[in-house]
Amino acid sequence: MSKIMKGIQYFSDKDHEMTCQEVFESQFMSGAVTLEVSETPVNYGFLGFGVAITGASCYELFQMEPQQRRKILEDIYSEDGLNLSVARLSVGASDYSAELYSYDDEPFDTALEHFSVERDKEYIIPMIKEILEIRPDLYLFASPWSPPGWMKTGGQMCGGYMRREYIDCYAEYFIRYLKAYEEEGIIIRAVTPQNEPETHQFGKMPACIWHPEIESSFILSLKKKLKENNLDVKVWMYDHSFTGTQRVLWMLENTKGLKENCDGAAFHYYDGAIEETMKIRKQYPDLELHFTEGGPRLFDNYGNDWCKWGIMCSKALNLGYRSFTGWNLILNECGGPNIGPFFCGGLVTEDRVSKEIEHSGQYKTFRHIAPFIHPDSKIYAVSPDPYFGEYMSQYPNIMKKTEGFLIENKTEEKVLVLVNPNQNKMQLQIRLEQKWYYVEMMPESISTIVFQR
Known part of the structure; x- marks a missing residue:
């Protein structure tokens, strides 16, 4: 006879963080x-959760005392901490870099004789190496915010x-x-051709618009060169908002050889709904989908938006996304260093004066999920039964449904x-192995319930 499962609930709300109680x-x-x-x-072989190791994050880490830095990195990347297992790098400068540069700023150097990553060796590469000491199996993918300015109209990175004539040069x-x-x-292990290819950001940061035909041609050129150089690197197309679903479908349908040479499509959460991307899943079930950017806002519920990120993570997992990557690993109290117009927050924030570390709501969400998912985990969708509905008498304060999944x-x-994204407590029940379990969800809370024998 098998032992009865016991449940332990860890919950976070405005007054609690990973508080433990029995179910x-x-x-x-x-x-x-x-x-x-x-x-x-609904999901198997999930690569994991991660954040971007931006130039800004590396600069902040580099300024820290080694012991403090090690403590923060172990908390985020070790299996005893958040267990983050994916990371995004920027190819040259992003808006969250301390400096504006590409790897070849010599005008019209099509032979790339002046190509060099020497600038990254000061504080970016050393910080990545420190992280890899803690997490040697970290899955790294990289995205550029802009090609060198001389490859573009206007001649600037911002x-x-x-320009089409530089496709092969840029692939090299x-x-x-x-x-x-x-x-x-x-x-x-993977690259995207361009971060957010449908915006130039008005010249206020490294950015570049790519016509879909140029992006398609570049992917084919890059994939050819990767094979010629025996580099086992995946290419994920697009890397912009969910609203670009039709663009992705058009590219796949109208570019000969693209679906055979593209390994995935990458999306950000800034516009549209993730459900839109299921049109891609329906037509191209073998194309991987990845959530590659979305992070906390520094001055908008920075430390308490765990419900937003809990829902976003739940949707991504339930819809079969292969990875989930946030935005900056760490920034200072002003959201910097920053050479762009936005006020983003890091997964964690360091106050340069007090030296205190503050955790974002996204950090708290990852703490509820990432340590419990492994490469061989099977993920099942969880949702209210068909008889759950809105109490229209309470409109407009209608109870929202619970989002969730089972690992x-x-x-x-x-x-x-x-x-539970509602301002009211929710009473829930679930049947596992022929037994009912009662779960109480506090208002605006996220819970992780571990069932073990």
Whole structure:
């Protein structure tokens, strides 16, 4: 006879962080919301959660005392900490860099004789190496915010359009970058052609607009060069908002050879709904989908937006995304260093005066999820049964549905993650292995319930 599962709930709300309480086996409660678990996994082989190791983050880390830096990095990347296992790098400068540069700023150097990553060796590459000491299996992917200015209209890194005549040269630029980093012991596993290819950001930061035909041609050129150089590196197209779903579909449908040479599509959460991207999944089920950018806002619920990120993570996992990457690893109290117009916050913030560390709501969300998901985890969708509905008499303060998922690990451990975005307490129940369990969700809270024998 198998042992009865016991449940331990860890919950976070405005007054608690990972507070622990027991979840008991229960009888059916007719007035509670009943949760249903999908019959088959909706996600398997998930790469993990991560953040961007931007130039700004590396600069902040480099300024710290080594012991303090090590403590922060172990908290974020070790298996005993957040267990982050994916990271994004910027190819040259992003808006969250301390300096504005590319790897070849010599005008019209099509032979790339002046190509060099020497500038990264001061504080970017050393910080990446320190992180790899803690997490040697970290899955790294890289994105450029702009090609060298001379490859673009306007001749500058900030704004402008990519020019077709430099497609092959820029593909070679990528190869040089990948090899230069490999020589430093940093293996990059995937790249995107351009961060946010549908905006020039009005010339206020490194940015570049790419016509979809130019992006398609570049992917084909890059993939050819990767094969010629025996580099096992994936290419994820697009790397912009969910609203670009139709662009991605158009490119795949109208570019010969693209679907065979593109490994995935990358998306940000800034515009549109993630559900839109299921049009891609329906037509191209073998194309990987990745969430590659979205982070806390420094002056907008920075430390308490765990429900937003809990819902976003839940949706991504339930829709079969292969990875989930936030934005900056760490920034200072002003959201810097920053050579752009936005006020983003880091996963963690360091106050340069007090030296105190503040955790974002996204950090708290990752703490509820990332340590419990492993490469062999099976993820099942969890949602209210079909009989859950809105109380229209309470309009416009209608109760929103609970978002969540169930993680099944080889250790026979089951982990239930739930988000209650409402201002009221929710009474929930779920049936696992022929037993009912009652779960109480506090207002605007996220919970992780670990069931073990």
